[in-house]
Amino acid sequence: MSSEALQTEVVVESLAERVAKLQTTLDTTSEGNDSAFRLNALGVEQNTQSVIDFNDWVEWSSHW
């Protein structure tokens, strides 16, 4: 096998492109794949029982 065939293609993706791809991937994984990684494992979509509004809390404490 030639060294050219072994060469990995290197593509520089922008952050926006990576995020767009991530959004698509996460949408796909949410469609019925039980073993798929889900963002709630990182705490997203939790806190629904708390009286503290998380978004509000983010605003008032984000820099001090």
Place this chain on the structure above:
Amino acid sequence: MASSHRTLIVLQPTTFCNIDCQYCYLPHRGQTTKMTLDVVRRVATEVLSSDLLEEPFNFLWHLGEPLAIGQDFYEEAFAEIARINEQYQRKYILSYQTNATLLNEKWIKLIQKYDVKIGLSLDGPAFIHDRLRITRNKRGTHGDVMRGVRLLQKNAIPFSVIAVLTDYTLDYPDEFFQFYFDNHIDHVAYNIDEIEGSHTVTTFSNDNVVQRYKGFLHRLLELIEQQQGAIVVREVVSNLNLLTQTNHSPYNTTNRPLRILNVHYNGNITTFTPELVSASSEKYHNFIMGNILEDTLADLLNNSVFQQTHREIEEGIALCKQTCAYWDYCGGGSPASKFFEHGRFDVAETTTCRIHKKATIDVLVDYVEAKTRRTLPMLQSTTETLRN
């Protein structure tokens, strides 16, 4: 653009603080000043009657230790706000941002009576916290804070925690996480020790600190995932929400007029980010944009200090939008960081940007990309991705 967030009314009941954190940005922490009820009445009347501010409101008592001035002041202040609101019927909540060292049963009763939301400051385990969150006698405050934490927990009062990270903390992600997990503290936010106000240095200026921070956050993500999101970390959740929302517009309340109204103990008012209350600046007249005992919110918008500050902040936002790949997840950065690092607002990147926003987004994208590749092999790309 309308925001789903509450308009924040930050009230400084006193400049005094009973402890002496080494990274604190607030000046005059040794002075026993106190807000008068006249100021409270004027703020409440102006805010609750105003059509310039978006409802609901969050009256947050901070910018000094709010529990340092006793319960009687708040009994009267909260009653006055409620009485004034009988006429206007606006929605609002009350909040304390406290160091928690003065909490006792009397405070608990007041907090329960008025359903006051609690944010407290706790930097992690004692060996981290007690390095910098100390009394004037140089004694660590971790034990006192944890006594307050236990009181809140015993009374089933929910609270969130803000931790300040220094570069020292970056070596201890496991200990940092485990402390909150073991103590059933499940809402944690962290800030970095920024250059702000009277705090003129940051430990996040060292050469390798970005990589160390990224390592810290990556490990924190592993630990959070191992416990299936048992601890909600603001920097993780808020940024993941932004990253996974399509068609959102970035919105940053700290750089928009009248999304935050800051009221000094003596009635002086300013808007934008609350750290401006601590600023000393001849050029910007210490950011005093009026006094609530004499001026209305409409007057504030016509104030020359406001107009100059607003104009420069807008120039800074435009520069961010023009030059920063992270714009969609930020909305223009913190005006306070721009001012305290550069002495002006019409600039873009700051240390806080590099760490708290950009490096955080980088780690989150890397982490979730790696996770989704592992769980969805059919989508795995053969291309090697390099960050721009």
